[in-house]
Every structure is written in C-alpha cells, then in structure tokens.
Amino acid sequence: MPGVEGFMYPNEVSLYWSVLIVLYPYITGLVAGAFILASLVRVFRVEAVGPTYRLALLTALAFLIVAPMPLQLHLGHPERSFEMYLTPHRTSAMAMFGFVYLWYLMAVLTVEIWLDYRGDIVMMSQTTRGWRRLLYRVLTLGSANVSERALHIDERVGWFITLIGVPSAILLHGYVGFIFGSIKANPWWSSPLMPVVFIFSAMVSGIAAVLLLYMAMMRLRREPIDMRCVDTIAQYMLYIFIIDFSLEMLDLIHRIYEADESFRSLDFMVHTKLWSSQVVLQICIGTLVPIVLVGLVQVTRLSSAVRKRIYAISGSLTLIGVLAMRWNVVIGGQLFSKSFLGYTTYKMGLATREGLLVSIALIILPLFILAALVKLLPPWPQKRQEAAAASAPAH
Amino acid sequence: MSIFRDAGHLFRLAGVYLAGTLLFLVVRAVVVPHSFGQYGHYRGAAIAEIAAKPLHFAGHQTCEACHSDVARTKASGMHAHVNCEACHGPLAKHAADPSIDPGKPDVATLCVRCHAASAARPKDFPQVDADQHADGVPCNTCHQPHSPAIGPASAASGGAK
Amino acid sequence: MNITRRHLLILLPAAAVAWESVLAGTPEEAPNYKKTDHWWGMLIDIPKCIGCGNCVRACQAENDVPDGFFRTWVERYHVEDWNLANPEVISPDGGKEGFPSVAEDSNGKYFFVPKLCNHCADSPCTQVCPVGATFISPDGVVLVDQTYCMGCAYCVQACPYGCRYIHPQKRVADKCTLCYHRITKGLTTACCEACPTGARQLADLKNPKDPIHAFLKTHTVQVLKPQMATGAKVFYNALDGSVR
Known part of the structure; x- marks a missing residue:
C-alpha cells in the first residue's frame, strides 16, 4: 500500500479529516483570541490597548463568519448540516458547536458591536446616501435614539455583554478542544488538557493577529503606531504564550513519563512524520523564537523601530506556530494506526474541494470581510470624533 | 417611563431575535422527520428501510428446499457444515428464479483457497501442497466436492457429476 | 422439476x-420479527479461522461495499515467542483473496483474526454523532441512517476499531449492519453464511436457546480492546494478548 508503513486497519489508510479541519480550530481560535483582547479594554480596564478595541471586535466578527465554512466544505452533505439545529444530539460535542457558535455570533459579538457602534450607525444613517443609507437605517432597527441616557444604557449593557462574552469565547474554543480531547479511541487527542491548550493557544493567535492587523492598518493609513498599545498587547501575548507553552510541555512530559500503550507509536511519529511540523515549526520556530524575542523586549531597552520589527516577526511566527499546532493535532491524530502498528501519509490535494487552494482562500477571505467591515463601521478614533462633532449628544 | 423609552432600541433588538427564534421553531416543526424520536434520537423509519435492503445470499435453508439430494450428500460428509453459498457464491437471484443459471464454481481457485497448505492455518485443518498433491489434476477428479472424502462413504452418496 | x-x-x-x-x-420487516426480543452480537472462534477470505468477499457481495473499504476484514498475526507487544500483522486487501502461504516458524505462531463492527452497547461512534444519524437499534445493532448522515466523519474518528469509513460515492458514513436486512428475516449474516468452518457465528444474546450461551460457559472469551469499555458484543474465543 503506497504511503503506509507497518499495519493500518484497512479503513484507516485514507484520512477522513483534511486540512480544512485544521483551519476550523485555527480560525475559531483567532475569533476567541481577538475577543479576549477586546475584553481586556472593556472588562479588565486595560486602557493602553484601547486603540485596538473596535478593530479586535471587527476581526473577531470577520473570522467568525468564515469559521463554519471549512466545516461546510468538508461535509459529505453540506445541505444536511442544518440538522445540527433541528435534531442536535445532546451527547455530541459537535452538535453543541451549532449552538455555541450561534450564541456567540448573535448574542455576544453582533450585539456588542451594534451597541458600541449604535451612535455612529444612527449618525451615518443620516449623513450617507444610497444603499449605505439604507443599510444603516436597517441597522438602527428604526430607533434613532442616541440621547445621553440611551447611550449610557448601551454602555452598561455592552459592558455586561462583554462580561458574558469572555466565558463565551472560552466556551467557543474550549469546546473545539473538547471535540478532540474527548475521543478516547485516539490517544493523540484524548487528553483533558486539550481544551485548555486550545484556549490558550487561541488567545495567543488572536492577540497576535490583531497586533499584526493593527500595525499593518496604521501603516496603510500612514498614521503613527501607538507604541504603548502594541507594547502592552505584546506583553499580554508573551504571558499567555508562556502559560500555553507550559501546558503543552506538561502534556508532552506527562505522555513521555506515563509511556502508555500508545507511547512508542506516537513517539516514533513525532520523530519522523511530525518532526518538521511539530518540533521544528510548532515548538522551535513558532513558539520558542517569538517567546524569546518578545521576552527580550521586556528586559532590554530597544528603540520603537526595533520593537515594531520584533513584534511583526514574532506575531507572524506565532500565527504560523499555532497553525502548525492545529495541523499536528488534526492531521497527526490520523497518521498513526489505532492498532499502534503502523503509519499512513496525508496527501493534500491542490485544487480539490478540500485542497490547498481552497485553504488559502479561506485564510484570506476573513481579511476581505474585515476590510468591508472596516469600511462600513470605521473603527478609527478620528472618525469617532468627527461623528461626535456631527451628532450633538454623543458620548 | 423614560427608561423604557431610552432602552427602546434594545426592545426592538429583542423583538428581532424573538421573531427569529419563532421562525426557527416553526421551520423545525415542519422539517424534522415524523418518525424522529420514535425509538431514540434518530429517525425510527430508518430501521425498516435498512431491513428492506435486497438480499444476495439466499441462505442454505432456501437452497436445501429444492436441492434436498445435495443436502443429503453433504450432510454425511466432511463438508456438512460448509454452506452452499460458501463455494457457489451469492445465489438469491437463482433462488427467486431457478431458470437463472447459477454457474459452476472454478475448482482450480476454489479448493486451494481453504486447503492450500500454510503454517498460518490451524494444524487440524486438512491442507495440501497443491503442486505435489495432485500434479495439476483438478481436485474434483478424485474428490466429490459435496462429500470430499475418498472412499465408500463418498461413492455411495452419488459420486462426482 | x-x-x-x-x-x-x-x-x-x-x-x-x-x-x-x-x-x-419493500420497506416491511419480516412479519414475526419483534425488535425488543433480540440483542445481537457475534462469536468469533479464532482457532477455527483458516484465513480464506470468504467472509470478506461475501460481505462485499451482499452489501455493495466500495473498493478499498471494509465492513469486515481478516488480519493475520505473527507473534514471535513472548513478544506480544510487537506482532507482525498483515491484511492484504482486507484478506479478501486470502493470505500468502507461510512455512512453519519454529519460534512463533500464526493465527487469523476476523474483524467487523463490534456493535458496542456503549458505542463511542453513536455518542458523537451530532445529528442522530447513527444509532443503536432496539435489537442492539449499530446502524447508519444514510439519508440523514451529513458525512462529518466524527463517528469514524470515534471508533477505536477502525470499523467505519466514509462511502466515497454516497459521502456518508458506512459500516457493518450485521446484515440487518437478513437477521430480521431469520437468516444469518452473509459472512457467517459464507464462513466454511463456522469460525463466525451470529449470536442472539437475548435468546436463551442460542448456542452462544453454552459456548460461553466452557470457553475463555474476550472482546477487542476491553480497556475502551465500549460494551463490544463481538466475542472472540481464544483471543491472543497481542491482538489489538
């Protein structure tokens, strides 16, 4: 059998979860991470990261819209996916996704963005023309009430929504980890640490994404980067990354020390098929290098130009490292036989439905959605000040 | 009352969500298959549909209903517990319409499938090295497949066709 | 005539x-079949299996199993002396055309292990199905409703035994049905019907007259991967410790 070493159960030779299922936890993780960053401002009162608050929310929304797409594309019968809402199976972690996703999209993210932008929406529904005016008018839900009292209510309710949003974001991604961590048949996945590791790596990737997006957008807009803001974001990224890495190492050490029936098989896999993606890419390049780089910034005095470069490099490496982590979990978990006697190979298609081109398109798509959202709901302070000047009783 | 007026947009939002939920419940009531939940969390009618799949193997009881002569021969021989379709293959179509020719099994590949000598096989199972044993002569020259032992028992029950 | x-x-x-x-x-069950009167399983007598592949071919003929996938298959184990942890296992094309002959190994043993869905009473595959498209029937058979399955393959991942696959044409989960269309009509499964040595026996665990009960009284049996606690109902006589 080509690509097979040793013995696989005959049905195990081809992989059932493709690169699309790698993207799904990756994209969902970016959502959760970006939202946690936004909540730093609102709930934890970390004012330094204020300039990224709205951008983080819009980033979360853009990626959340794309999150179910890889799942849909991977399904044998996407037209039946609505059954998850019609007849959800209570014992299935996957069935709960539908509801957690919907809760997060409709009850948390959309409402928080709507409340935060309501003043702007009402203002824009009066100042714009054509289809945009129509769109904003629909978004006002027919209420132009932007009195001080109304906006104060929005502020309080928004704070409360964010408060609910933090556990929701953790739930959204923790459950993704549970989908894998609860599969007792697969020793590579089956671990109570899986949801926790997923949450922390999600936060790291989401924060890195917003950090990069913020710096890139400032550059595009030819505006100065708020260094206090990016320094603080990078600091949070570092701390959470250290927790994430510790948990992943704990999991690894635990596996090595316990050395249960699956150990020899998994150990061999990490040393061969997963060596470059796990040890080199995920652990060394994608984790240790960014931790050391951002760590260096904390203990030395570097110019802001150098710091910006460091943040750009470590942010990018972090995103690559977390993507590699998702790859190693999802694909790695299917490369070895559940008989622990052999290994198979994953062959990624190029232009197939579950191939490389579709994957690249799915990673880029959220950026386009984000660009559209930024156009519709500008997150920049200048616009907000203009808005404040235009509509008299703003915040 | 001004609190209600200033929170009016929130009630509108709640209204939109409530309408969405109601719409979902209506769609759900219409779309979910009627037999869903009949026995458990699945479509009860699926069981009958699966049970109605067509047969390919008729089962030896059916074969023996017509071929009682062969059944008698077989019952006293070494192949008594080998069912008809183990060698003849799936013949439900023939059972439904005996005019369909079931064809004859190819002894050259059939016998060795079970009886070719291999150390992997149970020691007490009869095995032969086909090349040495028969020197290319077809198995059924000497052995009657329905009662393969060579000797009076086999000869008395009809012999090879 | x-x-x-x-x-x-x-x-x-x-x-x-x-x-x-x-x-x-026609979508009608056999007139006298009552689902609640049965609890289906299977007995596999390893010392009787000769590795002929009849069961694999019969299953494919009966159930239109796609090429390269298996509802049942046969593995051949080669275990050297006490080295239970490192068996050499092969299953060429699922054992469909049998196995190559081997010479006596003075230092070890060979044996065949037929595999199929274990129709677990606590099945991990039905547990994870998000929509209720796979289920345990009232008579203890793990089935897939292929008109409802959306093909997410979560059940394939959850099966510890590798018994499920996604049908390449139908794009839904597919697996052994224990020939549900046969056993509900008083027939045995295609694999049991075609097994020449009686190494596979359909067993109705709810029927006190089923021969399996007498067999279990006098034999040492085991299920596959008992540590998975799946409530597997395919019982193996004389299962070697090296089998996984």
Missing part, C-alpha cells in the same frame, strides 16, 4: 419470508 421446486419453496417455512417482497426490498 423447476415447477415442483418452486412449489416446494412456497410451502416451506423459510419461504414464509415471502421471497418477492424480500428481494424487491
């Missing part, structure tokens, strides 16, 4: 199944 045979067929109890409807596949 043909006519008398046909008449005979109509008169016989096996024919009470009503061939026409059986073959046409």
Whole structure:
C-alpha cells in the first residue's frame, strides 16, 4: 500500500479529516483570541490597548463568519448540516458547536458591536446616501435614539455583554478542544488538557493577529503606531504564550513519563512524520523564537523601530506556530494506526474541494470581510470624533 | 417611563431575535422527520428501510428446499457444515428464479483457497501442497466436492457429476 | 422439476419470508420479527479461522461495499515467542483473496483474526454523532441512517476499531449492519453464511436457546480492546494478548 508503513486497519489508510479541519480550530481560535483582547479594554480596564478595541471586535466578527465554512466544505452533505439545529444530539460535542457558535455570533459579538457602534450607525444613517443609507437605517432597527441616557444604557449593557462574552469565547474554543480531547479511541487527542491548550493557544493567535492587523492598518493609513498599545498587547501575548507553552510541555512530559500503550507509536511519529511540523515549526520556530524575542523586549531597552520589527516577526511566527499546532493535532491524530502498528501519509490535494487552494482562500477571505467591515463601521478614533462633532449628544 | 423609552432600541433588538427564534421553531416543526424520536434520537423509519435492503445470499435453508439430494450428500460428509453459498457464491437471484443459471464454481481457485497448505492455518485443518498433491489434476477428479472424502462413504452418496 | 421446486419453496417455512417482497426490498420487516426480543452480537472462534477470505468477499457481495473499504476484514498475526507487544500483522486487501502461504516458524505462531463492527452497547461512534444519524437499534445493532448522515466523519474518528469509513460515492458514513436486512428475516449474516468452518457465528444474546450461551460457559472469551469499555458484543474465543 503506497504511503503506509507497518499495519493500518484497512479503513484507516485514507484520512477522513483534511486540512480544512485544521483551519476550523485555527480560525475559531483567532475569533476567541481577538475577543479576549477586546475584553481586556472593556472588562479588565486595560486602557493602553484601547486603540485596538473596535478593530479586535471587527476581526473577531470577520473570522467568525468564515469559521463554519471549512466545516461546510468538508461535509459529505453540506445541505444536511442544518440538522445540527433541528435534531442536535445532546451527547455530541459537535452538535453543541451549532449552538455555541450561534450564541456567540448573535448574542455576544453582533450585539456588542451594534451597541458600541449604535451612535455612529444612527449618525451615518443620516449623513450617507444610497444603499449605505439604507443599510444603516436597517441597522438602527428604526430607533434613532442616541440621547445621553440611551447611550449610557448601551454602555452598561455592552459592558455586561462583554462580561458574558469572555466565558463565551472560552466556551467557543474550549469546546473545539473538547471535540478532540474527548475521543478516547485516539490517544493523540484524548487528553483533558486539550481544551485548555486550545484556549490558550487561541488567545495567543488572536492577540497576535490583531497586533499584526493593527500595525499593518496604521501603516496603510500612514498614521503613527501607538507604541504603548502594541507594547502592552505584546506583553499580554508573551504571558499567555508562556502559560500555553507550559501546558503543552506538561502534556508532552506527562505522555513521555506515563509511556502508555500508545507511547512508542506516537513517539516514533513525532520523530519522523511530525518532526518538521511539530518540533521544528510548532515548538522551535513558532513558539520558542517569538517567546524569546518578545521576552527580550521586556528586559532590554530597544528603540520603537526595533520593537515594531520584533513584534511583526514574532506575531507572524506565532500565527504560523499555532497553525502548525492545529495541523499536528488534526492531521497527526490520523497518521498513526489505532492498532499502534503502523503509519499512513496525508496527501493534500491542490485544487480539490478540500485542497490547498481552497485553504488559502479561506485564510484570506476573513481579511476581505474585515476590510468591508472596516469600511462600513470605521473603527478609527478620528472618525469617532468627527461623528461626535456631527451628532450633538454623543458620548 | 423614560427608561423604557431610552432602552427602546434594545426592545426592538429583542423583538428581532424573538421573531427569529419563532421562525426557527416553526421551520423545525415542519422539517424534522415524523418518525424522529420514535425509538431514540434518530429517525425510527430508518430501521425498516435498512431491513428492506435486497438480499444476495439466499441462505442454505432456501437452497436445501429444492436441492434436498445435495443436502443429503453433504450432510454425511466432511463438508456438512460448509454452506452452499460458501463455494457457489451469492445465489438469491437463482433462488427467486431457478431458470437463472447459477454457474459452476472454478475448482482450480476454489479448493486451494481453504486447503492450500500454510503454517498460518490451524494444524487440524486438512491442507495440501497443491503442486505435489495432485500434479495439476483438478481436485474434483478424485474428490466429490459435496462429500470430499475418498472412499465408500463418498461413492455411495452419488459420486462426482 | 423447476415447477415442483418452486412449489416446494412456497410451502416451506423459510419461504414464509415471502421471497418477492424480500428481494424487491419493500420497506416491511419480516412479519414475526419483534425488535425488543433480540440483542445481537457475534462469536468469533479464532482457532477455527483458516484465513480464506470468504467472509470478506461475501460481505462485499451482499452489501455493495466500495473498493478499498471494509465492513469486515481478516488480519493475520505473527507473534514471535513472548513478544506480544510487537506482532507482525498483515491484511492484504482486507484478506479478501486470502493470505500468502507461510512455512512453519519454529519460534512463533500464526493465527487469523476476523474483524467487523463490534456493535458496542456503549458505542463511542453513536455518542458523537451530532445529528442522530447513527444509532443503536432496539435489537442492539449499530446502524447508519444514510439519508440523514451529513458525512462529518466524527463517528469514524470515534471508533477505536477502525470499523467505519466514509462511502466515497454516497459521502456518508458506512459500516457493518450485521446484515440487518437478513437477521430480521431469520437468516444469518452473509459472512457467517459464507464462513466454511463456522469460525463466525451470529449470536442472539437475548435468546436463551442460542448456542452462544453454552459456548460461553466452557470457553475463555474476550472482546477487542476491553480497556475502551465500549460494551463490544463481538466475542472472540481464544483471543491472543497481542491482538489489538
């Protein structure tokens, strides 16, 4: 059998979860991470990261819209996916996704963005023309009430929504980890640490994404980067990354020390098929290098130009490292036989439905959605000040 | 009352969500298959549909209903517990319409499938090295497949066709 | 001759199944079959298996199993002396065309292990199905509703035994049905029907007269991967510790 070493159960030779299922936890993780960053401002009162608050929310929304797409594309019968809402199976972690996703999209993210932008929406529904005016008018839900009292209510309710949003974001991604961590048949996945590791790596990737997006957008807009803001974001990224890495190492050490029936098989896999993606890419390049780089910034005095470069490099490496982590979990978990006697190979298609081109398109798509959202709901302070000047009783 | 007026947009939002939920419940009531939940969390009618799949193997009881002569021969021989379709293959179509020719099994590949000598096989199972044993002569020259032992028992029950 | 045979067929109890409807596949179950009276499983007698592949071929003929996938397959184990942890296992094309002959190994042993869905009573595959498209029937058979399955493959990942696959044409989960369309009509499964040595025996665990109960009294049996606690109902006689 080509690509097979040793013995696989005959049905195990081809992989059932493709690169699309790698993207799904990756994209969902970016959502959760970006939202946690936004909540730093609102709930934890970390004012330094204020300039990224709205951008983080819009980033979360853009990626959340794309999150179910890889799942849909991977399904044998996407037209039946609505059954998850019609007849959800209570014992299935996957069935709960539908509801957690919907809760997060409709009850948390959309409402928080709507409340935060309501003043702007009402203002824009009066100042714009054509289809945009129509769109904003629909978004006002027919209420132009932007009195001080109304906006104060929005502020309080928004704070409360964010408060609910933090556990929701953790739930959204923790459950993704549970989908894998609860599969007792697969020793590579089956671990109570899986949801926790997923949450922390999600936060790291989401924060890195917003950090990069913020710096890139400032550059595009030819505006100065708020260094206090990016320094603080990078600091949070570092701390959470250290927790994430510790948990992943704990999991690894635990596996090595316990050395249960699956150990020899998994150990061999990490040393061969997963060596470059796990040890080199995920652990060394994608984790240790960014931790050391951002760590260096904390203990030395570097110019802001150098710091910006460091943040750009470590942010990018972090995103690559977390993507590699998702790859190693999802694909790695299917490369070895559940008989622990052999290994198979994953062959990624190029232009197939579950191939490389579709994957690249799915990673880029959220950026386009984000660009559209930024156009519709500008997150920049200048616009907000203009808005404040235009509509008299703003915040 | 001004609190209600200033929170009016929130009630509108709640209204939109409530309408969405109601719409979902209506769609759900219409779309979910009627037999869903009949026995458990699945479509009860699926069981009958699966049970109605067509047969390919008729089962030896059916074969023996017509071929009682062969059944008698077989019952006293070494192949008594080998069912008809183990060698003849799936013949439900023939059972439904005996005019369909079931064809004859190819002894050259059939016998060795079970009886070719291999150390992997149970020691007490009869095995032969086909090349040495028969020197290319077809198995059924000497052995009657329905009662393969060579000797009076086999000869008395009809012999090879 | 043909006519008398046909008449005979109509008169016989096996024919009470009503061939026409059986073959046409009308959505009716056999008249006297009561789901709650049965609890299906299987007995596999390893010392009787000769590795002929009859069961694999029969299953594929009966159930239109796609090429390269298996509802049942046969593995050949080669275990050297006490080295239970490192068996050499092969299953060329699922054992469909049998196995290459081997010479005696003075230092070890060979044996065959037929595999199929274990129809677990606590099945991890049905647990994870998000929509209720796979389930345990009231008579203990793990089935897939292929008109409802959306093909997410979560159940494939959850099966510890590798018994499930995604049907490449139908794009839904597919697996052994324990020949549900046969056992509900008083017939045995295709694999058991085709097994020449009786190494596979369909077993109704709820029927006190089923021969499996007498067999279990006097034999040492085991299920596959008992540590998975799946409530597997395919029992193996004389299962070697090296089998996984």
